[in-house]
Amino acid sequence: MNEKVKYTVKADDFSHAGDVSGKVRDWMKKLPIDAEAVRRAAIALYEGEINMIIHSNGGEIDVEVSDRCITMTLSDRGPGIPDVDLATQEGYSTAGESARSMGFGAGMGFASMKKHTDYMMIDSRKGIGTTITMKIYF
Amino acid sequence: MTVKDLINSDIFEAVNSGIHTETKIERVYCCDMLSLALARASEGCAWITVICNINTLAVAYRTKAACVIIAEGVAVDENFRKEAESHGITVFRTTLPVFEAALKLHNIVKEE
Ligand SMILES: Nc1ncnc2c1ncn2[C@@H]1O[C@H](COP(=O)(O)OP(=O)(O)OP(=O)(O)O)[C@@H](O)[C@H]1O
Numbered sequence: 274m275n276e277k278v279k280y281t282v283k284a285d286d287f288s289h290a291g292d293v294s295g296k297v298r299d300w301m302k303k304l305p306i307d308a309e310a311v312r313r314a315a316i317a318l319y320e321g322e323i324n325m326i327i328h329s330n331g332g333e334i335d336v337e338v339s340d341r342c343i344t345m346t347l348s349d350r351g352p353g354i355p356d357v358d359l360a361t362q363e364g365y366s367t368a369g370e371s372a373r374s375m376g377f378g379a380g381m382g383f384a385s386m387k388k389h390t391d392y393m394m395i396d397s398r399k400g401i402g403t404t405i406t407m408k409i410y411f
Numbered sequence: 412m413t414v415k416d417l418i419n420s421d422i423f424e425a426v427n428s429g430i431h432t433e434t435k436i437e438r439v440y441c442c443d444m445l446s447l448a449l450a451r452a453s454e455g456c457a458w459i460t461v462i463c464n465i466n467t468l469a470v471a472y473r474t475k476a477a478c479v480i481i482a483e484g485v486a487v488d489e490n491f492r493k494e495a496e497s498h499g500i501t502v503f504r505t506t507l508p509v510f511e512a513a514l515k516l517h518n519i520v521k522e523e
Pocket residue numbers: 320324325327328329349351352353354360361365366367368376377378379380381382383384403445446447
């Protein structure tokens with residue numbers, strides 16, 4: 274099996290927040306993937322998608338499913354994360370007032386992405402963008 | 412107590428009746444930070460929060476919470492109700508503060 278999908282995520286587009294991860298989840302449900310792996314992927318991808326909407330200038334989400342692995346790649350067009358170690362600490366958040374009033378900004382998104390995946394790598398370049406790769410084996 | 416029993420009681424005001432109303436309410440969970448709720452709310456819980464926007468529903472749907480209870484008299488707009496309807500999620504509202512709403516429901520759920 275080698276199935277792929279690609280979606281665009283717009284910055285600040287809260288009215289469609291969660292749409293992409295929802296579509297990916299529905300697509301994965303039709304593939305022969307363990308349900309628990311789909312659930313974990315959907316949660317991790319939702320957090321990544323919301324981060325792109327709140328913190329980035331927008332970008333793309335690619336998901337690839339092979340015989341035993343889900344690979345999710347989220348790449349945005351900046352602004353980049355100045356200090357990845359700091360940003361991935363539980364409780365660290367730069368979310369602004371409007372994001373906080375919607376229930377975001379606990380600084381727990383990255384922790385949850387890590388917890389729900391088997392592999393997570395963040396490659397961020399200031400001014401260029403951030404690429405996050407997550408893998409789930411099933 | 413099932414979600415249906417809660418709808419038929421007068422404890423909270425039902426804003427939308429979802430599709431899985433036979434679900435038994437296993438426990439009560441309170442949290443207003445969505446990333447925490449997404450990681451920790453468990454299947455079959457009644458989730459009490461003051462955050463009322465489409466992201467609340469996205470989290471409820473993904474965690475398979477039994478229902479969502481919007482506390483503190485926070486306004487539930489028509490857009491939210493429609494979105495809950497299209498996702499089949501049961502939503503209640505109450506003027507009670509989060510703790511009092513949780514305590515009330517917890518006392519019923521723990522008896523079972
Ligand atoms: N795609 C991104 N581009 C730029 N900065 C980012 C990106 N994703 C995350 N960050 C930075 O990392 C911080 C931590 O992200 P994390 O998802 O853990 O928490 P949060 O989004 O602030 O709050 P929560 O996810 O709990 O609602 C963010 O506050 C932000 O500063």
